[in-house]
Amino acid sequence: MGEADRQRKRRTALVIGGAAVAALVVVALILAFALGRGSGGDDSAEGGNGPVSGTSDRPAELSDAGWEGTSAKCAGDDPWFYAAQGFDTNYVVICLHDEGDPSAPEGRAAYFHDQDTMDSNDWERNGYTVCPDDVEAGEHHQMLGADGSVEFSATSRIDKMYGEPDEFVRYKDYWFNDSLDLSDLYMCPES
Numbered sequence: 001m002g003e004a005d006r007q008r009k010r011r012t013a014l015v016i017g018g019a020a021v022a023a024l025v026v027v028a029l030i031l032a033f034a035l036g037r038g039s040g041g042d043d044s045a046e047g048g049n050g051p052v053s054g055t056s057d058r059p060a061e062l063s064d065a066g067w068e069g070t071s072a073k074c075a076g077d078d079p080w081f082y083a084a085q086g087f088d089t090n091y092v093v094i095c096l097h098d099e100g101d102p103s104a105p106e107g108r109a110a111y112f113h114d115q116d117t118m119d120s121n122d123w124e125r126n127g128y129t130v131c132p133d134d135v136e137a138g139e140h141h142q143m144l145g146a147d148g149s150v151e152f153s154a155t156s157r158i159d160k161m162y163g164e165p166d167e168f169v170r171y172k173d174y175w176f177n178d179s180l181d182l183s184d185l186y187m188c189p190e191s
Helices: 003-038
Strands: 080-086 091-097 109-114 131-134 139-144 148-153 156-161 164-176
Touching: none
Parallel strands: none
Antiparallel strands: 080 091, 080 164, 091 109, 131 139, 139 148, 148 156, 156 164
C-alpha cells in the first residue's frame, strides 16, 4: 500500500467522521427544538401541551383559584398569573393580590402558594412580593431580604440562600395568564 492510498483512506475517514458528527449535531438540534416547543413554543396553545395563555388547554384540576385538592391556591378571589404542575406533589401558583393602595404593603402585590403553604387563605407569603420578569416565559423572582431569593423560570424553581442554591424544584409544565396588569406591584421595579 502506497503513501497515496494511505492519504486517501485518511481523507475518506475524516470525511465520513465529519459527516457523522454533522448528522449528530443536526439530530440534537432537531430534538432540542422539538422539546423546546413542548415547553413554550408559539404552537403550544394549539397543540395542547406546554404553557398556554389564559384558561384554555389547562388541566381540569387547575381552576381559576389554583390547583384543586392542594394548598397551591390563591387566597379569596385573587387570580393566578403563573401555575406549574410537578411530577408528583409539586404544584405552585403565583397570584395577584389587587386591593388597596399600590404603595402600601397590603396593596397590589403578588405572592406564591405551593404544596408547603400552610394557609391558602393568606395572601402574604414571607412578607415579600413576587415580581414578574417575563410572564409568558414563566420568569418571576422574589427577594427574601438581603440573603435569599426564589426564582421561577418556566418549569423550574430555585430557592437561594446567601446567593447559593438551597433547593431546586422541577415542574413538568406551566401555564400563564398575561391578561393581568402587573406593572405597579408593590416593591417591584417598574418594567
